[in-house]
Amino acid sequence: MRSAVALALEEDLAPLGDLTSSLIPATATGEATFVSRREGVVAGTACALETARQVGGVTALFEAADGARVSAGQVLGTFSGSLRSLLTAERTALNFLCHLSGVATLTAKYVETVREANPHCRVWDTRKTTPGLRALEKAAVRAGGGLNHRGSLSEGVLLKDNHLGEVPIAAAVKEALARWPGRMVEVECDRIDQVSEALEAGATLVLCDNMSPEELASCVALVRAHPRGKARAVLVEASGAMTLATVADYARAGPDLISVGALTHSAPALDIGLDLSCDTAPGHEQPVE
Amino acid sequence: MRSAVALALEEDLAPLGDLTSSLIPATATGEATFVSRREGVVAGTACALETARQVGGVTALFEAADGARVSAGQVLGTFSGSLRSLLTAERTALNFLCHLSGVATLTAKYVETVREANPHCRVWDTRKTTPGLRALEKAAVRAGGGLNHRGSLSEGVLLKDNHLGEVPIAAAVKEALARWPGRMVEVECDRIDQVSEALEAGATLVLCDNMSPEELASCVALVRAHPRGKARAVLVEASGAMTLATVADYARAGPDLISVGALTHSAPALDIGLDLSCDTAPGHEQPVE
Amino acid sequence: MRSAVALALEEDLAPLGDLTSSLIPATATGEATFVSRREGVVAGTACALETARQVGGVTALFEAADGARVSAGQVLGTFSGSLRSLLTAERTALNFLCHLSGVATLTAKYVETVREANPHCRVWDTRKTTPGLRALEKAAVRAGGGLNHRGSLSEGVLLKDNHLGEVPIAAAVKEALARWPGRMVEVECDRIDQVSEALEAGATLVLCDNMSPEELASCVALVRAHPRGKARAVLVEASGAMTLATVADYARAGPDLISVGALTHSAPALDIGLDLSCDTAPGHEQPVE
Amino acid sequence: MRSAVALALEEDLAPLGDLTSSLIPATATGEATFVSRREGVVAGTACALETARQVGGVTALFEAADGARVSAGQVLGTFSGSLRSLLTAERTALNFLCHLSGVATLTAKYVETVREANPHCRVWDTRKTTPGLRALEKAAVRAGGGLNHRGSLSEGVLLKDNHLGEVPIAAAVKEALARWPGRMVEVECDRIDQVSEALEAGATLVLCDNMSPEELASCVALVRAHPRGKARAVLVEASGAMTLATVADYARAGPDLISVGALTHSAPALDIGLDLSCDTAPGHEQPVE
């Protein structure tokens, strides 16, 4: 996180620094409040704090923790101190806050929609994250009430059609269990017979991809009836262009998990602003309209 | 760009590498095509090429250059070579392509809408970019036909209300011109009297923020009639929560430029997939020991 | 791997470069062979190749791939080209090769000992790796025929006594399954009643730590008889100061996996040398003793 | 050192953080003591402190400084504070401590063995260090009572047989003294006539490599009798597969220095553990569901 903030500040300040703030008296101080313009879920407050720390001269304080649900107009926190520093830090802090809160907010919408349809079904993310921000975006998903699928290719096995063109399901699953014991060994299935094959082979997750809710329900039933399903040795995940309009139908089909790429690749930013109230020095009488 | 790709691969491969690809024979080869599932504008092809180069063992070739308009189903390019490498590179290459093409595609929509309303008005971006990706996102805006506002706080002066609470417009502009000669000196204005003040003071851009189209038109008229406007010494920019629904009205009011933060902070990913055709055709009988 | 090699070369060459090689004529060329002085298993050849590439002026070729078993005196590969570059690259290439081959060689010894005692039992590593070299050392373990336990704290759940002082086993496992679905959820057990509790709670691995082989055998029997064991939903791992002298007894007790920290934290380097044969230019008659 | 710790934490925490610690209440606190399970010499305490600092939320305090001799069961220091942070920092701190204390402990054994045989003879290390850890391992050698040979190829001249195949000793030493004045100019010698040649040429160290103790004694006598030896202008070093069993014989032969590659390439880790004592609030009876 520290290096992500350092990189963002470097992007915004190299090589001459903040030209505009240089026009403000070096001794001016102020306080500014982060205000959400919309209802949403907050994420990225640690990045905003770190931005203040790295710029220096600014004290940051957040009332709203990651995961807090906020209403339009609600104050999230404050930056106070050197006015120059505060204005220099503003955009970088906001870029983190708005993007990550956007991810958390969209996640929360999916989570609620799914929970209403099926309280036993959970929403998780994918590896379709913004390059360089995976850790932060996956944390934002958790802030929004979602779970995290694999953090990386290094974390578990997920055999997709592109892999299975080369190796049959049973052989691939067997090899995966032998070489990478203890990990998730998931198989992407387009049809119920593949689910059956994956189950027999020992897969620990079956991913029902691009099925109808009805097909999904059949696959769920198949898994639940199987001895390995009964022994809680295998989970069912659904995926495939989920939208807020369609996800409830899939949830009702009974999978354990639904993955939604949009959480991280298409979440619009949450609109958060920084409202400044300058410290007018005592006795400073100048009329300001 | 090289370091952004290296960072993204590191995120996806550390520390054990691609567990799933390790299950595929090391000698298997394949060819895969990048196919756009939607109409859009392409950006990020250099990142996809660089991903292939860094992973190694994959030859990448793109037919569609950055800025190309593609239709649903159109092939953008190919990865060919080691199947393991190709599958390892897939998600990282796609994460860049989908995100940056998303930015280019949304930009193109704004650019077309504005151009139809006023061919002399241009769309440009803001500093509301994803941390760590500013250079790439700003290039994607250009690929989409947009222009780039300031690259950073170091590039020009933009006096916003937060700055102007501390220093009057005339004094701030004069100081900016003296200390940072040759740069843009832009003033954010909420009212036409501020535009007038900025104009007199020597600002080189006036930013009409959160005005109605009618107010904007008045400001434009004021600027055009002024000697500095006639001498092409000052441009008018409009901003403030532009949407595809409202931007045409603003364009018709006659500004030189309209800035749209959503281009970089809220563009949904363009849906691009990688379709694999393994070199071993189906029905291949070769004995596998 | 590239950055590890770059770091190692930086360590050895900053700031003045290789003083000794500067005394050799810039045009001198040579060929040198990497020769193992002992029997062992090779790992780290990619690092040696990368060292040659980064130093420049040297062509590297390895006959022995990672995982190859070599005998004392066997040639692993060659560096040829500029004599200066070759001598500059020598120590860095060897430091990688000797250390990583040492890890692979020790791993192979454990793997063989275990396999003879119980062909169904596998050896894997721990997170007790040398700082900065985890990816390379875990690859060396694979080269030696071992498997990899968790790559990092981010990859799976392993509840140790230090965690379980704060939360009871059943509650912790339940929470782990809910928050991190699909991952390994392993419980470190000192006593058979803990194994039983972990099994019931849904753990996917039970770690029998510091038990006698007899206690371990009882735990294995318990797991195998349980419905979740029968459904292949849970594995048994043994750990605790394994040595080459004691590991066979543990293997015979029947666990699926035995973890050995020494593979990465205490493997002596494999003794590999670089033997040079200078190219004496044709007609170069000077008597060399 | 800071970057080595940052790299090690990155290895262990990316991208999702510590899954297991996330299951512990965020407010739980504890204190843990670093305890040596074996007798040895401590090194790497600064790395452990830095690990605590970078993870945050943990206060670290070490009683045993680098170089301290500790007995089995002795407490080296403590981590106290957030239980989550403490458990997250544990393995990284231990990986540094155990490895570097292992180097210091093995060094101390060689130093004592040599000192008993010849109090004027010193032990030093080589460039056979673990890639990326040279500075830390060389500091650990000092903690163990050893000295440091060249820090890098940039620090001094050491003409080995591979160099001397191309240039005669006398010419090489003369050139070295001319181009790199003030530095060590050492010559690796297999035979006493080479020592003689190096001495005449002005070498500042002669390295007697792979000789018998008797041959070494002859070389030492030759050097001591030479005017440059009498003027303290040249030192004698012995090397060549030293072991704890053979090193005393070499020390008694009278060299100034003995170099031992094993100090850094083959030191087993010192077994140090972290023993936790959770802060169970006084009398807290709270039922945990």
Place this chain on the structure above:
Amino acid sequence: MRSAVALALEEDLAPLGDLTSSLIPATATGEATFVSRREGVVAGTACALETARQVGGVTALFEAADGARVSAGQVLGTFSGSLRSLLTAERTALNFLCHLSGVATLTAKYVETVREANPHCRVWDTRKTTPGLRALEKAAVRAGGGLNHRGSLSEGVLLKDNHLGEVPIAAAVKEALARWPGRMVEVECDRIDQVSEALEAGATLVLCDNMSPEELASCVALVRAHPRGKARAVLVEASGAMTLATVADYARAGPDLISVGALTHSAPALDIGLDLSCDTAPGHEQPVE
């Protein structure tokens, strides 16, 4: 700045640290004063403070801020604390201070010479900076009273003869204004007819390169008389091997700005020393064991 200091310390301390300071008692403390041996202008104090912070154990305090004019013998600031740390930090801190103060001092000489000749003319720098130090050197120019021309190629358009061989002035300026609105669009001119062409095309700066003061005066007159000149829409810059002997003549010709590459590429270091006063005063009787 932090990374520049870290890099400089790494250069000076890797891999074994400060050998000489290791000979001083670890507990010795001292205070040292930075004293300018010559008259000059100070810059780089933040780097000296940061050096102390990164080395640790040293408290730094600067009386002279960046931009302060100091006389020979004047104290700039102090380092106090651990004598080892203080001596380790000395050279790195001085290397920054002396180089950057050298830039500021030379800048101040140009600024004064120009100001006396023409109070409306300003001196600014070029992109001819020392690789890796652009931000710091450009800040030192400001400390010396100069201004900053473009921070980078990314900041504005400057069409030189090398560009204009390929595209005519009018077309290039038009394209620049269209693609990069709001930026400086400067044209390098060797002759007055090029100035005229640039003016008509809409350039915002004209760079009169390698002209005589008389030619420059003609160009200035041309610009001032033009409507765009009257509207303050275009500035005149002079360049071309300026020296302290010739720059006044150019200033009197009336340009707005004069650029001087020597400020950053040929400024001699300002001679600043660090004078130590150990805490143990001479005559100290304390027994040293």
Place this chain on the structure above:
Amino acid sequence: MRSAVALALEEDLAPLGDLTSSLIPATATGEATFVSRREGVVAGTACALETARQVGGVTALFEAADGARVSAGQVLGTFSGSLRSLLTAERTALNFLCHLSGVATLTAKYVETVREANPHCRVWDTRKTTPGLRALEKAAVRAGGGLNHRGSLSEGVLLKDNHLGEVPIAAAVKEALARWPGRMVEVECDRIDQVSEALEAGATLVLCDNMSPEELASCVALVRAHPRGKARAVLVEASGAMTLATVADYARAGPDLISVGALTHSAPALDIGLDLSCDTAPGHEQPVE
């Protein structure tokens, strides 16, 4: 060197790239020659080649190697290829070439002046280098015919007055020889009695600082007459604000080495330019003056 070039390009191109080159047709090609405007000695050609490599699209070829003496107007090398790339690479390549050739050229002047006065005396540099460029500047000193003093604090012992305030010469030298055997152990002396003390103690270099040539000659005589001097066990270095006007007198006093800080901290850039000759495509008839 690679990272220094990458850093310099990053400085000059982030975040929007080269705005001006973007105005040139992407397909235009050209060839440009590096021409020295002054007599001097070349250094930094590897940096220029690396700059071309990193920018891409440019082929670089240098006729003049580092260390070559060139006359005014002499061609050093060429860049050919994409005109955009060539112009983008120009300034970065020149910044390295001009600065490093400046160091080499000033070094060569000192070397020649000293050689004429005393062919046995050599010139070397100090640690007063530009932060971040030590390796490159020290290589430029060698290109100019100079030698390199310590590369860093880690390379050898140099006891200055600031150290010797705390520890007496004899004790410090003895400790240095014991703890850092084989290294230079140099003592800074202001008076001949200190030289005597350093000699007796076993110093390997004595640094006569700020003495008159006569005092220096006395010290040289003292050293040459001493048994350790006769055994070539100690060298004499002179230092102290050497100029081209005074250095010959010091050289004639007979020291082995003279150190000159100005070589790296105050060398003016060598004036080198890049002259472009565009490739006018065949049949491209446009009149170009």
